[in-house]
Every structure is written in structure tokens, then in C-alpha cells.
Amino acid sequence: MRFTLALVLYRLLFLLLTPLLLVVLLLRSTNHPAYRKRLLERLGILEKNLEPNGIVVHAASVGEIIALKPFISQLLIYNPEMPVTVTTFTPTGSAQVKKLFADKVQHCYLPLDNIISTTMFLKRLKPKAMVFMETELWPNLISQCKSNQIKLLLVNGRLSDKSMRSYQKLAWLITPAIQSFDRILTQSQVNQENYIAMGATPEMCKLSGNLKFDVSLNxxxxxxxxxxxxxxxxxxxxxxxxxxxxxxxxxxxxxxxxxxxxxxxxxxxxxxxxxxxxxxxxxxxxxxxxxxxxxxxxxxxxxxxxxxxxxxxxxxxxxxxxxxxxxxxxxxxxxxxxxxxxxxxxxxxxxxxxxxxxxxxxxxxxxxxxxxxxxxxxxxxxxxxxxxxxxxxxxxxxxxxxxxxxxxxxxxNQGATTQSLTALQNLLKSPY
Structure with a gap:
């Protein structure tokens, strides 16, 4: 009941803040014009040519996209029949997606975490699974995925002691979001222990290592x-x-x-x-x-x-x-x-x-x-x-x-990519 009330309040607050967040994006665009483009995507209004019923992989910006490149490349090979949509928050991350994958993947911005935008986003893409990276925890979107029986995987999980102290103040909101994941793969033992301390069960967590070790020269x-x-x-x-x-x-x-x-x-x-x-x-x-x-x-x-x-x-x-x-x-x-x-x-x-x-x-x-x-x-x-x-x-x-x-x-230390891919494939095969 407490989480339901917390989520309702969070959704209401984020909905009220959405116009302000759009203004922030426009202000930022004075120095970086790309921020004023494709604003409809920030609201969950996506291009009609995006194919549904696939896998969504979210990486906030450039560094995360680069780290996920081997994972996404293998995902395309293992699931050729499924569309893969890669989402980002920043224009530089968007440019990196296009540069690395061209038309091999679908791409759009992840919408702001208000219930109207995320509802339109999920209704349009109808993903079978969503993959988040590191500390990307969006309570509203994650809750909606869980309600829609969309498999949730967190890869390269990172929860530093500093982040944990901040999250503990919002445990009433963050803990249920963490518990909604089907699987959490962490970079290190310390990160895994922190996720468990925040409410994840030991069974859902696995130490996989850091995707960023799987760098290579192409x-x-x-x-x-x-x-x-x-x-x-x-x-x-x-x-x-x-x-x-x-x-x-x-x-x-x-x-x-x-x-x-x-x-x-x-x-x-x-x-x-x-x-x-x-x-x-x-x-x-x-x-x-x-x-x-x-x-x-x-x-x-x-x-x-x-x-x-x-x-x-x-x-x-x-x-x-x-x-x-x-x-x-x-x-x-x-x-x-x-x-x-x-x-x-x-x-x-x-x-x-x-x-x-x-x-x-x-x-x-x-x-x-x-x-x-x-x-x-x-x-x-x-x-x-x-x-x-x-x-x-x-x-x-x-x-x-x-x-x-x-x-x-x-x-x-290389090998986290393989473990992340295996975890996703197992989730796709398992019944909800």
C-alpha cells in the first residue's frame, strides 16, 4: 500500500515537473542545439516506423553505448527476428548509436518518466524485455514494465556507497523498483551487496563483472x-x-x-x-x-x-x-x-x-x-x-x-558481455 501511494505521488510530481524539464532541455539547447530536436520523443511520441515486440536496451550516454556495443552486436546475431531498440538520454549518445549501428538497430530517446509519456512509449514498442544499465532506475517506467509482464534485466549494475546513501533516503520508492527486476548483474561484490541491502534478493543477483572491461579495437x-x-x-x-x-x-x-x-x-x-x-x-x-x-x-x-x-x-x-x-x-x-x-x-x-x-x-x-x-x-x-x-x-x-x-x-577481466547476453536469453525463454 505504501509503495502504491509513493508511486502515485511520484507519478503526479513527475507529471507536474514535465513542462519544467522541457524548459531545461530548451535552455541547454542554447549551447547544444541538438537538445531542442526530437522533443516529441521525450514525451513518448515515437516515429510510426519503429517495429514493436522486440527488445529495448537503454544506455544514458556515449560511455554506456560504447560499453554495450559488444552486447548489442551479439544480441542482433542471437535474435535476428526481433527488433532491437536502443534508447539514450543525450544527443551525443544518440549520435553514437547511429555511428556504431546505423540502421541495424532502432533508436529513440527514452521518454521522461511521467506516466503519460511512458505509457505511449510502451504501447508503441510493446517490448518483450527491457535492459537497463548501471544505476538507471526509473520507478514509473519499471513499475509499468512489471505490470505489463515485460522482462526486466539490469546489467553492469553499479551502486556505490555514495549512491546508496542517497537511495536509502528514497527507499520507499527505489526498493520496490529494484525488486521489480527479474535479474540484476553487478560489476563487483560490493555493488551486489549494496543492491541486496537495498532490497534485492540474493537469488536475483549475480556477479558478472564489468562490461567496460570488454573493450576492443574495431x-x-x-x-x-x-x-x-x-x-x-x-x-x-x-x-x-x-x-x-x-x-x-x-x-x-x-x-x-x-x-x-x-x-x-x-x-x-x-x-x-x-x-x-x-x-x-x-x-x-x-x-x-x-x-x-x-x-x-x-x-x-x-x-x-x-x-x-x-x-x-x-x-x-x-x-x-x-x-x-x-x-x-x-x-x-x-x-x-x-x-x-x-x-x-x-x-x-x-x-x-x-x-x-x-x-x-x-x-x-x-x-x-x-x-x-x-x-x-x-x-x-x-x-x-x-x-x-x-x-x-x-x-x-x-x-x-x-x-x-x-x-x-x-x-x-573480460567476459561480462557473455554473461549478460546469457541472462537475457534465459529471461526471454522463461514464462513470466
Whole structure:
């Protein structure tokens, strides 16, 4: 009874908030015009050409889409008769779906979690199963799926201690949502224990490992790798900042001043996390006194270029191949870091900041294997970061060992994709 009342209140609140959320999307579109497009999809009004009676896989944005690529690719092979619809929330995630799968999958935005929009969404697609990833818990949509006997699978389940503290305050709403899943596959033992503490039964949970370990190089990455490499005119040391956030660039640019004092030929590559910040980051680098080139200019990176901004989509992984040292953005603030496994594919030494809370278990494994460098809180973080970069620039043996060790960790932990696929296939075969 309590959950029913809570769900009713949640549905009413979300319905009332929907106009405000649409306004937020429109405001965000001032810097990123793609947010004002396809607004009807946000309301659950979908294109009529979408085929029903298939499988819906939801991934919020770019990183999740990339992690799910092997899973979705295998899903298409195992279920050729079923349409697969991949949903996202962000325009960059949408672009990634189209780039990776073209017309092999159907695509639309996942609607806002109000009962009218989700009802239209489910009525149009009539999915046999819905797959959510990590911490994507939408109480209204999940409840409706359960009521409509749609199988629910959570893959790559992640519930950090920080998220759990927040969820516990909303346990009256979140716990029933968690209990609605038919199967929950978690990244680690800690995550599994947290889901069980939030109300999941041990029987519905299984430790599958992290899908993000199942990264691999495809032909597209190799092609982009060659394109980027062809633009390099000089042999020089390269430091790459992957998925940078506000605050990261200012710190890095200060550190780069120290690096340039020791190596005047050094090149800094910055890949901002969000496309709407491309111009802002380029200006920051210019204001710091650097000669800046943007990838979109498609010009040769001469010795005169000090900072190269990758202001294009889908080239981060390929850019890692150029680097001598990689630093993960978001790890010097409360963002919690980004996936350090991508540069590990190229056996590159990786430096991260003090906060890698989003990848705690991965960090522990990499640290145990001596496959990553983590900086501790420091009064002069720019100088500490610069010193570590310069050390790895000059000590090539240490850099090679770090890269090799991280690559071994990736290889040893692959297999979550297969387990996730098996779980979904078993759910599709089982009666409700």
C-alpha cells in the first residue's frame, strides 16, 4: 500500500515537473542545439516506423553505448527476428548509436518518466524485455514494465556507497523498483551487496563483472587512429587529457606550463567530455598563452602547435593511441573520474586524480597490478601532476610496465558481455 501511494505521488510530481524539464532541455539547447530536436520523443511520441515486440536496451550516454556495443552486436546475431531498440538520454549518445549501428538497430530517446509519456512509449514498442544499465532506475517506467509482464534485466549494475546513501533516503520508492527486476548483474561484490541491502534478493543477483572491461579495437577505431596519426608532422612527447570537465583544463594547463619548461616540444591533447564546451576549452588554452589547433580544422599538427583540442565525436579511443601519457578527466573534482580501461587497450600509462569513485573497483584492480598512477590530494596539484607526466616521459621503462600491467588487467577481466547476453536469453525463454 505504501509503495502504491509513493508511486502515485511520484507519478503526479513527475507529471507536474514535465513542462519544467522541457524548459531545461530548451535552455541547454542554447549551447547544444541538438537538445531542442526530437522533443516529441521525450514525451513518448515515437516515429510510426519503429517495429514493436522486440527488445529495448537503454544506455544514458556515449560511455554506456560504447560499453554495450559488444552486447548489442551479439544480441542482433542471437535474435535476428526481433527488433532491437536502443534508447539514450543525450544527443551525443544518440549520435553514437547511429555511428556504431546505423540502421541495424532502432533508436529513440527514452521518454521522461511521467506516466503519460511512458505509457505511449510502451504501447508503441510493446517490448518483450527491457535492459537497463548501471544505476538507471526509473520507478514509473519499471513499475509499468512489471505490470505489463515485460522482462526486466539490469546489467553492469553499479551502486556505490555514495549512491546508496542517497537511495536509502528514497527507499520507499527505489526498493520496490529494484525488486521489480527479474535479474540484476553487478560489476563487483560490493555493488551486489549494496543492491541486496537495498532490497534485492540474493537469488536475483549475480556477479558478472564489468562490461567496460570488454573493450576492443574495431576497424573504425583503427581507421581513425591512422587519420589522427597522419596529421602528426613531428615525433614528440604527447600528453592526452581524456574526458575533461570544468576545472580539469585550468589545472592541466598550469601543469603543462611546468612540462613545457622541461620539454618545449611537448604536445597537450585535450578531449572535452561535453561537445558544448569545445569552444570554451579552446579559448582557455589560448588565454593560457598556447598555440591551439582544433581537430575540426583538419590541419597538420605542426611543431608550432602546443595544444590540440579534439572537438569531434567518437575519436577519444583513437586519440589514446597517440599518447605517451594519458590523464583521466573528472578525477580531480567531485565528478568521480572516467573509464581508465580505454587507454589500457593501447598499453598506455595512465595518471588519475584523487577521486575515482565511479571506478572504485577497477581502480583497486589496476593499483594492485601496478597498472595505474593515482595522485593524492596535494597543495600544488598542477606541479605534482606535471612531475608525474615528466617522469613517465623520461622513464620509458616504467611507462611501458604501467601500460603492460593495465592491459593484462583488462584481458583477465573480460567476459561480462557473455554473461549478460546469457541472462537475457534465459529471461526471454522463461514464462513470466
Amino acid at each position: 576497424n573504425d577505431v583503427v581507421t581513425k587512429q591512422r587519420e589522427l596519426n597522419s596529421l602528426m608532422t613531428e615525433k614528440r612527447k604527447i600528453w592526452l587529457i581524456a574526458s575533461s570537465h570544468p576545472g580539469d583544463e585550468a589545472l592541466v594547463l598550469k601543469a603543462f606550463e611546468h612540462v613545457k619548461q622541461q620539454d618545449s616540444k611537448a604536445l597537450l591533447i585535450i578531449v572535452p567530455r561535453h561537445p558544448e564546451r569545445f569552444e570554451q576549452v579552446a579559448k582557455l588554452a589560448q588565454d593560457a598563452g598556447n598555440h591551439v589547433l582544433k581537430r575540426s580544422q583538419n590541419q597538420l599538427v605542426s611543431l608550432n602547435t602546443q595544444v590540440w583540442i579534439i572537438d569531434t565525436l567518437g575519436e577519444l579511443l583513437a586519440a589514446c593511441s597517440l599518447a605517451d601519457v594519458v590523464t583521466m578527466g573528472g578525477s580531480f573534482s567531485d565528478i568521480g573520474g572516467h573509464n581508465p580501461l580505454e587507454p589500457a587497450l593501447f598499453q598506455k600509462p595512465v595518471i588519475v586524480g584523487p577521486n575515482m569513485s565511479n571506478f572504485k573497483e577497477i581502480l583497486v584492480q589496476l593499483m594492485s597490478a601496478q597498472g595505474i598512477v593515482q595522485l593524492v590530494e596535494n597543495e600544488d596539484m598542477p606541479k605534482a601532476l606535471a612531475n608525474e607526466v615528466l617522469r613517465l616521459f623520461t622513464d620509458e621503462t616504467s611507462a611501458q610496465i604501467l601500460g603492460s600491467n593495465s592491459y593484462k588487467v583488462v584481458q583477465a
